[in-house]
Amino acid sequence: GENVEQHPSTLSVQEGDSAVIKCTYSDSASNYFPWYKQELGKGPQLIIDIRSNVGEKKDQRIAVTLNKTAKHFSLHITETQPEDSAVYFCAALKTSYDKVIFGPGTSLSVIP
Amino acid sequence: EPEVTQTPSHQVTQMGQEVILRCVPISNHLYFYWYRQILGQKVEFLVSFYNNEISEKSEIFDDQFSVERPDGSNFTLKIRSTKLEDSAMYFCASRGRDQPQHFGDGTRLSIL
Numbered sequence: 001g002e003n004v005e006q007h008p009s010t011l012s013v014q015e016g017d018s019a020v021i022k023c024t025y026s027d028s029a030s031n032y033f034p035w036y037k038q039e040l041g042k043g044p045q046l047i048i049d050i051r052s053n054v055g056e057k058k059d060q061r062i063a064v065t066l067n068k069t070a071k072h073f074s075l076h077i078t079e080t081q082p083e084d085s086a087v088y089f090c091a092a093l094k095t096s097y098d099k100v101i102f103g104p105g106t107s108l109s110v111i112p
Numbered sequence: 113e114p115e116v117t118q119t120p121s122h123q124v125t126q127m128g129q130e131v132i133l134r135c136v137p138i139s140n141h142l143y144f145y146w147y148r149q150i151l152g153q154k155v156e157f158l159v160s161f162y163n164n165e166i167s168e169k170s171e172i173f174d175d176q177f178s179v180e181r182p183d184g185s186n187f188t189l190k191i192r193s194t195k196l197e198d199s200a201m202y203f204c205a206s207r208g209r210d211q212p213q214h215f216g217d218g219t220r221l222s223i224l
Binding site: 045 | 116143145147153154155156157160168203205207209210211212213214215216217218
């Protein structure tokens with residue numbers, strides 16, 4: 001089955017700096033890659049996603065890139081703010097309506 | 113924005129007792145899921161449910177677990193005889209046709 005790895009496990013950045021989280025997946029049949037943000041005491045919330053026919057997608061300060069050949073995808077957050085502090089999970093699915101296979105998560109701390 | 117609602121937020125139960133976790137999915141959604149997150153570990157898929165039957169389940173979802181949609185609004189997860197290792201956050205998710213999943217804020221289950 002699919003296996004998703006994620007690095008780093010923890011990340012601290014100064015407010016205003018960029019943060020990058022990287023993931024790899026094992027199943028070449030995966031075609032949909034969502035990113036979730038989990039704040040303390042809350043469930044995972046979808047923040048951005050990318051499909052395999054697209055190499056990059058951007059939404060304001062957040063961007064995702066996908067290298068399907070290398071089975072890598074990344075989340076980039078620019079101009080980080082303290083409210084970006086949370087645990088971020090990447091995931092890989094065959095379709096957008098398959099079960100979600102989560103990565104192990106990255107705890108991001110943005111230091112004011 | 114519509115939300116997935118889970119109750120209770122925290123459930124404390126003696127080992128060996130039965131527990132029912134409740135979820136109210138988003139009203140027009142048709143596909144329902146349960147996930148589990150043991151403290152410090154990744155979010156793991158348990159079961160998916162559609163058209164009043166289980167569509168997929170993981171190895172974790174053994175005979176001690178069952179799911180039910182007893183009426184038009186609730187979706188429940190029952191653990192028949194709880195073990196210490198069942199202590200975790202349990203997340204319910206739902207989705208519409210061809211849409212990504214929306215997660216609730218979870219129920220923290222503590223087995224004593």
